[in-house]
Amino acid sequence: MGRVTxxxxxxxxxxxxxxxxxxxQEVVADLSHHLIAITTEFTGTAVTLFGSIEGEGxxxxxxxGPSEPVTVxxxxxxxxxxxxxxxxxxxxVPSYYSVAANRPLDNVARPSVLTxxxxxxxYLNFPVRGNIPRIxxxxxxxxxxxxxxxxxxxxxxxNFQHDDLYVDDLGVVTFLGPNLFRATIEFPTNVPTxxxxxxxxxxxxGDIVTAQTSPLVxxxxxxxxxxxxxxxxxxxAYGLLAIAMAVFFGWLASIVFRSPx
Amino acid sequence: MQIYLPxxxxxxxxxxxxxxxxxxxxxxxxxxxxxxxxxxxLLIFIGVPPSVAVGTQANxxxxxxxxxVLAHWKRGNVDVKMGVVMMAGSTVGTILGVYIFGLLQRLGxxxxxxxxxxxxxxxxxxxxxxxxxxxxxxxxxxxGPAARRKLHKHNVLHGLPLKMRFPKSRLYISALLPCGIGFxxxxxxxxxGIGGGFFLVPAMIYLLGMxxxxxxxxxxxxxxxxxxIATFLQATQNHTVDVVLALMLLAGGVIGAQxxxxxxxxxxxxxxxxxxxxxxxxxxISLAWDLVATPEERFSISVAQLVGGx
Numbered sequence: 384m385g386r387v388t389x390x391x392x393x394x395x396x397x398x399x400x401x402x403x404x405x406x407x408q409e410v411v412a413d414l415s416h417h418l419i420a421i422t423t424e425f426t427g428t429a430v431t432l433f434g435s436i437e438g439e440g441x442x443x444x445x446x447x448g449p450s451e452p453v454t455v456x457x458x459x460x461x462x463x464x465x466x467x468x469x470x471x472x473x474x475x476v477p478s479y480y481s482v483a484a485n486r487p488l489d490n491v492a493r494p495s496v497l498t499x500x501x502x503x504x505x506y507l508n509f510p511v512r513g514n515i516p517r518i519x520x521x522x523x524x525x526x527x528x529x530x531x532x533x534x535x536x537x538x539x540x541x542n543f544q545h546d547d548l549y550v551d552d553l554g555v556v557t558f559l560g561p562n563l564f565r566a567t568i569e570f571p572t573n574v575p576t577x578x579x580x581x582x583x584x585x586x587x588x589g590d591i592v593t594a595q596t597s598p599l600v601x602x603x604x605x606x607x608x609x610x611x612x613x614x615x616x617x618x619x620a621y622g623l624l625a626i627a628m629a630v631f632f633g634w635l636a637s638i639v640f641r642s643p644x
Numbered sequence: 645m646q647i648y649l650p651x652x653x654x655x656x657x658x659x660x661x662x663x664x665x666x667x668x669x670x671x672x673x674x675x676x677x678x679x680x681x682x683x684x685x686l687l688i689f690i691g692v693p694p695s696v697a698v699g700t701q702a703n704x705x706x707x708x709x710x711x712x713v714l715a716h717w718k719r720g721n722v723d724v725k726m727g728v729v730m731m732a733g734s735t736v737g738t739i740l741g742v743y744i745f746g747l748l749q750r751l752g753x754x755x756x757x758x759x760x761x762x763x764x765x766x767x768x769x770x771x772x773x774x775x776x777x778x779x780x781x782x783x784x785x786x787x788g789p790a791a792r793r794k795l796h797k798h799n800v801l802h803g804l805p806l807k808m809r810f811p812k813s814r815l816y817i818s819a820l821l822p823c824g825i826g827f828x829x830x831x832x833x834x835x836x837g838i839g840g841g842f843f844l845v846p847a848m849i850y851l852l853g854m855x856x857x858x859x860x861x862x863x864x865x866x867x868x869x870x871x872x873i874a875t876f877l878q879a880t881q882n883h884t885v886d887v888v889l890a891l892m893l894l895a896g897g898v899i900g901a902q903x904x905x906x907x908x909x910x911x912x913x914x915x916x917x918x919x920x921x922x923x924x925x926x927x928x929i930s931l932a933w934d935l936v937a938t939p940e941e942r943f944s945i946s947v948a949q950l951v952g953g954x
Contacts, residue, residue: 423888425648426655452948456752464760464935465942467752472948512948538943545941572648572655573691607650607888614651614883622879625703625887626872629894633710636898 409437409593410585412564417597419570420604427574430599432566432581440587441484441491442556443502444566446599448479448548449577452512455535455542469516471535473509478575479548480507483555483566492589500591502584504540504551547571576601651886652696658892660690665704665896672708672841672897673715673904674911675860675920680705680838681766681927683893692889694755698745698837699884700893702874705839707894708901709868715905716861723812723858727865729819730826730844734870737830742877745835752946758836759931765832766928769842772850773921780914813854813862821852826866833874839867842924856913 412434419428432444453476459468484491488503497506511532518526518534526534543549548571556566568581579599585592603611614621648655664686672679680701687697716722748754804818825847829840844863848854854862879885908916 421648423648424646426646454752454946454948456944456946458939458942458944460938464756465937465939466756467944470752535943538941539945541941542943542945572646573653575653603650607648610887611650614879614885614887618880618883619876621887622876622885625879625885625890626706626875628887629703629706629875629890630710630868630872632891632894633707633712633898634714636707636711636902637714640899640902 409440410442410583410595411435412583412595412597414581414597414599417599419574419599419601421574421576421602421607422605423607425572425607427572428570430568430570432568432583434564434566434583434595435562436564436585437562438587440585440592441486442558442564442566443482443484443488443491443584443586444556444568445502445582445584446479446481446568447477447580447582448575448601449579450475450477452476453509453539455539457516457518457535457538469518471516471532472512473536473539474512476509476539478577479570479579480504480543481550481552481568483552483568485556485558485564491586492591496586496590500584500594504544504549507536507540509536509539546573548573548575570601574601576603647888647892649692649696649886649889651883652692652700652889654691656690656692656889656892661889661892662896665893666900667896669708669897669900670904670907671900671920671923672839673712673901673906674908675841675845675904675916679708679841679897680833680836681762681842681924684837685762685927685931687889693884694758695749695882695884696886696889698758698835699875699878699882700886700889701837702833702871702878703885703887703890704893704897705833705871706868706875707890708897709839709864709871711898712901712905713861713864713868715902716864719861721858721861722865723810723854723862724865725808726810726813726815726822726852726854726858727862729808730822730829730862730866731869733823733826733828734830734833734866735873737827737832738834738870738873738877739830741831741834742874742881744831746882748835756935759935761832761836763928763932763935765843766924766931769846770921770925770928773846773917774925776850777914777918777921781918784914813852813858815853817852822848825851826870829866830870830873833867833870834877839864839871841867842920860908 412432415431452472452474454470454472456467456470458465482503488497494506497503498508501507515528515531518531520526540549556564558564579601580596581599582594582596584594645658646655647658668679668683684697684701688694713722745754748757804820806819807816808819809816825844829844832838832840832843841863845859848859848863849856875885
């Protein structure tokens, strides 16, 4: 962590020396830690972000987890039973996404700006993979492609929100003075592992002035990590050990609880 | 106390899992069924991903069946020959079942198939068992000297070829019958994450005509091997066996199973069957309701890649 601070310090010096007045370093921020260790006792955690800005402006903090393709399925009633029918697959969907700002985003910038940078759950966009399903609209025709994509995208976000993996908590960025700010990012127990990015956006007069991105790693540590690695690297041995363990404990129990007769 | 599950990638309450394992283990020892048909829906209900619930459940059932079968073994209630013949069928069923599971997962229909097969199988079994045990109870209440039953009914199934002698069960039947029952049992383990006891026990009583005494022990004996194969396949192909979760479940489960085996001596056979049938019916109706009730959320998500990633 000390090294990261040093690097940022050097960047600051470099930026100031090379181009005076460039917007590159108008915001500086760093995380309380850059590694979230998922141990056996892990029940979720919080990471604190500290930063400062030069001059006036609003701050939005976006945390994105590693992305993956996600399939959204819609249920339809067929012969009285609800079954999955239409589906749509999105690419590059972050497995975790949280947004924090010092005031409501709609008051800070225009939707077009927020959409361009993907700031806020309402302004997220994912590329579509494969065919777009034909969905019947209430008036008898079928929905336009845009309406269909919107519907499936909103459903995706709703599902992630339900799992506490997409978080839309405005007001978590607090200004401690005119320039110094702090944000707390909560990670739930089911946080996916991998490489995260924490992006801090400085917004002034409705435009993004500058952005700074820090890495954050979520990783399993200790016994849990060893078990996970073993189960992937030596799946056959893992399976046999799991069976042996079960046989042993089953046998042990019947010895311990042997009836006195 | 919260414990993080490395494969399911979530944390659960240790006490809750122990209690769930104990309660289900008690029932499994009592009725000679695996208890998976209760545990798998329970695990999914507390948020364990369905695939991990099914895979881990297979592992847990190995322990539950080993501990259950030893108690029956001591009383001489295991027909080993019958169990081995059933195993031949169940091995093929398990391998096919794991393949079908993967296929349905890719099609996004695995949840539907799991629910539908639960409703179908549980409903059928519950109705069969309920009517049978009610008839037995009514007969008892009438007081008359209960008509001495034939050892078993003879029907068209007894005309099949490949006849074999099963001295322990005093049966002379086609090997295809236990083999076929084992095959369906294997499919159930792989697709539904259950030992298949709730299917095997009545099938062995009503289709094979085995003496009720030997049924629980023999089905458990056979389930050990079926669930072991399923555990291995789920661990190597789908990476869905969570040993930490399995360890907690079996700690509660084996203790519960011991108590259940002892309690099984207290209940009369028809009472136990009526009780089990009622429980099976409740699970069946609640699952059926979920299928037809308008869901709160019409959309669901899943990672598009099957293996790897998360």
